[in-house]
Amino acid sequence: MRIGTFFYTIGQGFKNLFRNKGYTLASIATISACLFLFGMFFSVLTNFRHIVLRAEQGVSVTAFFHEEQGVTEEQILQLKVAIEEREEVASVEYITADEAWETFSEDYLGEYKDGFLENPLEGDDHLVIYLADVSQQSELVSYLENLDIVREVNRSETVADMLSGANRLIFYASIIIIAVLLVVSLFLISNTIASGITSHQDEITIMKYIGATDFYVRAPYVFEGLIIGVLGSVIPLALTHYVYERAIEIISGKFSMLSGLLDFLPVESVFYYLIPVSIGMGVGLGFIGSMLSVRKHLNV
Amino acid sequence: MARRKVYTPESDDVVISLRDVSKQYTKQAAAVTGANLEVREGEFVFVTGETGSGKSTLVKIIMHELKASSGEVNVLGYDLSRIGHGKIPRFRRNLGIVFQDFRLLKDRNVYENVAFAQRIIMVPSAQMKRNVLNMLDMVGMSDKYKRKVTQLSGGEQQRVALARALVNKPLILLADEPTGNLDADTAWEIMQLIDKVNRDYGTTVLVVTHDRSIVERMHKRVIEMKQGEIISDTPAKEEDIDEEEEIFEYQDVDADDLDNYDYDD
Ligand SMILES: Nc1ncnc2c1ncn2[C@@H]1O[C@H](COP(=O)(O)OP(=O)(O)OP(=O)(O)O)[C@@H](O)[C@H]1O
Numbered sequence: 001m002r003i004g005t006f007f008y009t010i011g012q013g014f015k016n017l018f019r020n021k022g023y024t025l026a027s028i029a030t031i032s033a034c035l036f037l038f039g040m041f042f043s044v045l046t047n048f049r050h051i052v053l054r055a056e057q058g059v060s061v062t063a064f065f066h067e068e069q070g071v072t073e074e075q076i077l078q079l080k081v082a083i084e085e086r087e088e089v090a091s092v093e094y095i096t097a098d099e100a101w102e103t104f105s106e107d108y109l110g111e112y113k114d115g116f117l118e119n120p121l122e123g124d125d126h127l128v129i130y131l132a133d134v135s136q137q138s139e140l141v142s143y144l145e146n147l148d149i150v151r152e153v154n155r156s157e158t159v160a161d162m163l164s165g166a167n168r169l170i171f172y173a174s175i176i177i178i179a180v181l182l183v184v185s186l187f188l189i190s191n192t193i194a195s196g197i198t199s200h201q202d203e204i205t206i207m208k209y210i211g212a213t214d215f216y217v218r219a220p221y222v223f224e225g226l227i228i229g230v231l232g233s234v235i236p237l238a239l240t241h242y243v244y245e246r247a248i249e250i251i252s253g254k255f256s257m258l259s260g261l262l263d264f265l266p267v268e269s270v271f272y273y274l275i276p277v278s279i280g281m282g283v284g285l286g287f288i289g290s291m292l293s294v295r296k297h298l299n300v
Numbered sequence: 301m302a303r304r305k306v307y308t309p310e311s312d313d314v315v316i317s318l319r320d321v322s323k324q325y326t327k328q329a330a331a332v333t334g335a336n337l338e339v340r341e342g343e344f345v346f347v348t349g350e351t352g353s354g355k356s357t358l359v360k361i362i363m364h365e366l367k368a369s370s371g372e373v374n375v376l377g378y379d380l381s382r383i384g385h386g387k388i389p390r391f392r393r394n395l396g397i398v399f400q401d402f403r404l405l406k407d408r409n410v411y412e413n414v415a416f417a418q419r420i421i422m423v424p425s426a427q428m429k430r431n432v433l434n435m436l437d438m439v440g441m442s443d444k445y446k447r448k449v450t451q452l453s454g455g456e457q458q459r460v461a462l463a464r465a466l467v468n469k470p471l472i473l474l475a476d477e478p479t480g481n482l483d484a485d486t487a488w489e490i491m492q493l494i495d496k497v498n499r500d501y502g503t504t505v506l507v508v509t510h511d512r513s514i515v516e517r518m519h520k521r522v523i524e525m526k527q528g529e530i531i532s533d534t535p536a537k538e539e540d541i542d543e544e545e546e547i548f549e550y551q552d553v554d555a556d557d558l559d560n561y562d563y564d565d
């Protein structure tokens with residue numbers, strides 16, 4: 001492509017943008033709305049995932065043993081090794097009854113712990129199993145319950161199920177809404193480009209008579225679509241950035257007592273992925289939208 | 301940069317050839333039936349006939365805006381019944397096309413309307429400027445190159461349209477009623493300009509017209525159509541000495557200047 005053609009394409013593309021101001025603005029607004037919602041979903045989702053992951057790391061299964069029937073520490077440690085090899089298990093901790101009593105009495109009894117002569121938790125040596133994948137908790141539990149040496153298994157099944165269920169629901173809901181918005185913005189972009197093509201139909205006809213290649217005729221319209229896509233992704237990115245920072249500020253100000261639980265990701269780590277994804281989606285939408293309409297309206 | 305390979309007809313080569321060409325828009329009536337036509341390089345041909353006789357359809361077939369329903373169409377070595385979509389731009393670059401309604405771009409000035417054609421074939425800007433101004437000079441519009449085309453008379457608009465059609469140095473000029481919207485004097489001027497192009501550049505010319513008086517005055521080859529058929533083909537008459545002299549007055553453009561294009565794909 002000659003440099004003159006390059007500038008011609010860009011010039012015509014910009015001219016078209018300004019000639020159909022209404023349509024252009026509508027397209028940019030829709031694609032912005034779409035990508036703004038995407039940005040919000042993305043931010044909420046990544047934060048939610050982050051929080052869930054942290055919560056999941058805390059989800060544990062505790063197994064107690066028939067020590068009164070003579071299960072030895074050795075047997076328990078052997079089982080610990082076996083459990084550690086299972087896929088859904090992140091880590092396993094062996095806690096002796098003495099250790100358990102030590103922690104408990106220190107946390108809750110303070111100086112009163114001296115009133116106990118014997119360890120009331122005697123025979124409660126146990127394994128605390130942290131899960132890598134919460135959804136497989138019930139499998140682990142039934143595995144443990146079927147072992148002869150196991151006396152009791154404590155689980156936190158309801159929490160785990162709720163967490164992964166809510167996670168999935170938010171995920172699918174946002175995918176559907178974003179998909180709908182994508183289709184709407186695609187439709188609007190291709191209509192914007194189509195209106196530009198219609199208002200230039202005479203010019204296009206003459207270009208074809210003179211011997212313009214398809215590429216030459218199409219380029220300004222495709223370029224127009226790309227500009228709409230870029231503007232439609234930069235605007236919502238700026239907006240999302242602002243909202244995100246403000247939201248964190250407000251939430252951590254109002255709910256400072258929850259600050260330990262609500263551990264938000266810093267804006268940079270969210271935008272590290274959000275910026276390329278949003279711009280990619282904007283440019284992709286602009287390109288596909290304009291190609292759709294160019295293919296439909298420019299075949300002379 | 302390598303020069304694009306273009307078809308260069310030998311003298312007296314047949315540049316337009318129609319064999320038993322028919323075109324049907326609908327099943328009932330044919331717009332063109334069994335047309336046979338040969339036009340040689342450098343010829344000037346009028347196409348006349350009553351309204352609805354198929355003249356415009358014939359031109360559209362030659363420029364490949366329409367595909368013939370049957371028959372063989374060969375223009376400048378391109379077999380138009382088999383030409384691929386990607387080759388159409390290359391084919392069209394050999395044609396200059398002029399219409400009754402001028403079809404200028406109303407949002408641009410005279411210069412831009414002509415430069416438009418050069419941009420499409422990607423002529424470098426310095427060369428483009430020279431070519432456009434030369435061509436505007438040739439059609440007598442160089443002093444108004446900055447005018448908006450909406451501020452021109454019909455005759456002036458057709459001159460600009462002619463400059464646009466010719467600036468890329470086409471081998472064939474096709475004109476469908478180029479003087480249909482003009483008064484008799486202006487029509488004659490435009491027709492003389494087309495004649496000059498035919499003589500000076502050797503451009504093959506095919507002009508559709510209703511204007512009996514012009515056809516009679518110019519002594520060119522005349523093809524007459526009626527109800528879709530070519531009913532007569534009258535060869536050109538020998539020219540008077542007077543007309544020959546009149547034409548030489550126009551010779552102010554160096555045709556070689558326009559021959560140095562680089563074509564880019
Ligand atoms: N797009 C079309 N669809 C259907 N019929 C058409 C179409 N274009 C032309 N026709 C018909 O084909 C016939 C030839 O039309 P054409 O335009 O070639 O005539 P013409 O000789 O150029 O007439 P005029 O001198 O009025 O311009 C006419 O009967 C016309 O009604």
Ligand SMILES: [Mg+2]
Pocket residue numbers: 355356357476
């Ligand atoms: Mg006609």
